[in-house]
Amino acid sequence: MALMNFLKPKNKLEEGGRTSAPVQRDAGEPEKSCPNCRKDIPLSRLWANDLVCSCGYHFRMKARNRIRMIADKGSFHELYSGIKADNPLNFPGYKDKIETVRSASGEQEAVVCGTATLGGQKCCLFVMESYFMMGSMGSAVGEKITSLFEYAVQYRLPVIGFTVSGGARMQEGLLSLMQMAKTSAAVRLHSDAGLLYIAVLTDPTTGGVTASFAMEADIILAEPGATVGFAGARVIEQTTKKSLPDGFQKSEFVLEHGFVDSIVSRRDQKRYLAELLKMHGGRAV
Amino acid sequence: MSEAAYDRVKLARSSNRPTGLDYIKNIFRGFIEFHGDRRYADDPAIVGGIASLNGSPVTVIAIEKGHTAKERTLRNFGAPNPEGYRKALRLMKQAEKFGRPIICFIDTSGAYCGIGAEERGQGQAIAENLTEMSTLCVPVISVLIGEGGSGGALALAVADRVWMLQNAVYSVISPEGCASILWKDAAKAQTAAESLKLTAEDAKSLGVIERILSEKDIGQKEFYDRIRTLLIREIDVLTNDLDLVGHRYDRFRNIGVSAVIKE
Numbered sequence: 247m248a249l250m251n252f253l254k255p256k257n258k259l260e261e262g263g264r265t266s267a268p269v270q271r272d273a274g275e276p277e278k279s280c281p282n283c284r285k286d287i288p289l290s291r292l293w294a295n296d297l298v299c300s301c302g303y304h305f306r307m308k309a310r311n312r313i314r315m316i317a318d319k320g321s322f323h324e325l326y327s328g329i330k331a332d333n334p335l336n337f338p339g340y341k342d343k344i345e346t347v348r349s350a351s352g353e354q355e356a357v358v359c360g361t362a363t364l365g366g367q368k369c370c371l372f373v374m375e376s377y378f379m380m381g382s383m384g385s386a387v388g389e390k391i392t393s394l395f396e397y398a399v400q401y402r403l404p405v406i407g408f409t410v411s412g413g414a415r416m417q418e419g420l421l422s423l424m425q426m427a428k429t430s431a432a433v434r435l436h437s438d439a440g441l442l443y444i445a446v447l448t449d450p451t452t453g454g455v456t457a458s459f460a461m462e463a464d465i466i467l468a469e470p471g472a473t474v475g476f477a478g479a480r481v482i483e484q485t486t487k488k489s490l491p492d493g494f495q496k497s498e499f500v501l502e503h504g505f506v507d508s509i510v511s512r513r514d515q516k517r518y519l520a521e522l523l524k525m526h527g528g529r530a531v
Numbered sequence: 532m533s534e535a536a537y538d539r540v541k542l543a544r545s546s547n548r549p550t551g552l553d554y555i556k557n558i559f560r561g562f563i564e565f566h567g568d569r570r571y572a573d574d575p576a577i578v579g580g581i582a583s584l585n586g587s588p589v590t591v592i593a594i595e596k597g598h599t600a601k602e603r604t605l606r607n608f609g610a611p612n613p614e615g616y617r618k619a620l621r622l623m624k625q626a627e628k629f630g631r632p633i634i635c636f637i638d639t640s641g642a643y644c645g646i647g648a649e650e651r652g653q654g655q656a657i658a659e660n661l662t663e664m665s666t667l668c669v670p671v672i673s674v675l676i677g678e679g680g681s682g683g684a685l686a687l688a689v690a691d692r693v694w695m696l697q698n699a700v701y702s703v704i705s706p707e708g709c710a711s712i713l714w715k716d717a718a719k720a721q722t723a724a725e726s727l728k729l730t731a732e733d734a735k736s737l738g739v740i741e742r743i744l745s746e747k748d749i750g751q752k753e754f755y756d757r758i759r760t761l762l763i764r765e766i767d768v769l770t771n772d773l774d775l776v777g778h779r780y781d782r783f784r785n786i787g788v789s790a791v792i793k794e
Contacts, residue, residue: 328792328793328794329791329792329793329794330791330792330794331791331792332790332791332792334737334787334789334790335726335727335728337726337727338722338726339713384787384790385786385787385788385790385791386791386792388787389787389788389791392784414681414682414703414704416703416704416709416712416713416727418703418787418790419702419703419726419727419728419729419733419737420701420702420703420727420728420729420733420734420737420739421737421739421786421787421790422703422787423681423682423685423701423702423703424685424739424783424786424787425786425787426661426682426685427661427665427685427688427689427783427786428783428784428786428787430658430661430662430665430689431661431662431665431666431689431779431780431783431784432784433662434662434663434665434666435780437662438666453654453682454681454682454703456654456655456658457642457653457654457655457657457658457661457682457686458657458658458661458682459658460654460658461652461654461655461658461659462658462659462661462662475649475654476642476644476648476649476653476654476657476682477642477644477645477648477649477653478644481644481708482644482645482646482649485643485644485645486644486645486646488646490646491646494646494649495649503650503651503652504652505652505655
């Protein structure tokens with residue numbers, strides 16, 4: 247029953263929650279324009295609603311903000327924060343690019359890993375960072391995610407992972423490609439140990455991440471409207487010379503074709519994930 | 532230098548090279564082809580079945596590009612759809628059941644980029660091959676014979692040994708794709724080819740492959756005989772490995788470890 251209740255959409259706006267109240271707007275309060283409904287939304291209101299517009303559009307969210315949203319307060323302990331990309335192939339421009347991205351994003355790499363509790367239940371958590379080279383997977387991302395699954399096997403913990411990625415990081419060439427095999431083998435190790443892995447696909451989840459750990463979870467969830475696919479839409483259009491169907495590669499399309507279990511809007515995710523952990527024997531700490 | 536890497540790419544793509552079926556026919560005896568993924572369709576871009584190697588049954592799987600224009604169209608230019616990867620996996624699980632070693636020949640510009648391929652879960656199909664191959668209890672040897680195009684090639688290359696023909700290439704993205712994304716200029720493909728480190732020598736020095744196969748007498752009897760001898764010897768080694776799956780895990784686990792900074 248509990249599951250049924252929380253599956254009902256809870257729209258703070260419709261229920262007269264804090265975000266539906268007319269907002270007292272300071273003149274000049276920064277606003278963000280919604281790409282879906284085209285309305286300008288005051289940032290404060292957007293933040294109060296976990297970066298979801300009243301029309302349901304989910305804005306991209308930084309990894310640390312997502313962790314704050316999902317993990318029990320103060321429960322997140324970061325792991326492997328010191329693992330970060332080098333420039334193994336001496337790829338032109340990569341070193342500068344990564345320096346720039348590091349200072350702009352405040353992150354060292356495109357994934358944040360650690361342990362946390364959700365509704366009091368301990369789990370391993372990884373959250374990819376769209377603001378770091380669009381969550382591209384190089385050796386460091388592969389190493390961090392692999393290490394996290396191995397840690398989860400050692401301590402018998404479930405893994406929850408939020409994916410966002412343009413795919414493998416080209417600047418690390420074959421080494422990036424091999425991270426797909428490496429992370430997949432670690433997911434398998436974790437799965438063979440009888441442990442739960444839940445992936446939440448967020449916008450966009452594509453390429454080598456879709457073709458590896460994003461699609462390998464026991465339970466695969468997606469955020470509304472997220473692009474989820476293997477090949478880029480433009481590449482498909484160029485290859486096939488066909489126009490793409492409406493909603494192509496959106497999470498609703500992927501659900502319809504049977505590749506995700508459910509679409510869960512951001513405001514329901516924490517309760518949903520906590521419930522799933524509970525139903526898989528999550529241990530209270 | 533930059534031309535050298537791109538020349539390799541052109542060589543790897545050349546329609547004069549032997550294709551997957553040529554390797555199957557010339558290395559093994561009595562190939563019996565099996566079709567279909569039992570879920571949706573048979574993908575002509577991937578050929579698979581059983582054959583005899585040195586008198587013992589093996590499962591062989593090859594991405595086939597075809598030689599003539601007609602064949603190439605039929606084979607979708609060696610770009611597999613999800614059903615191709617699912618057929619390959621079906622045959623690999625079958626090999627595991629009957630204790631047969633698996634040999635894969637890889638030659639693809641990449642998994643097919645199409646509407647149907649996305650609708651049928653191209654990413655999921657590749658991902659499933661990666662996880663399943665990582666724990667197969669029989670020896671797996673994958674040989675890159677031409678183009679090793681990204682995830683579409685890796686989906687048949689989670690193996691105990693990965694070998695490359697001297698002029699085969701293995702890359703995370705095509706040099707043209709890389710150049711157009713990074714430098715908005717597909718004409719910079721030569722620079723991209725060089726930077727991506729996609730030649731057999733590069734792959735070996737990165738620890739991604741174990742062996743480079745000489746192309747001396749390519750397509751001739753001597754060429755295939757040499758590969759057959761190497762396969763027989765290696766399968767013998769792998770068959771006696773009591774921790775095959777553990778070693779395969781370590782093989783991939785260690786790639787890229789020294790390519791990161793650990794603070």
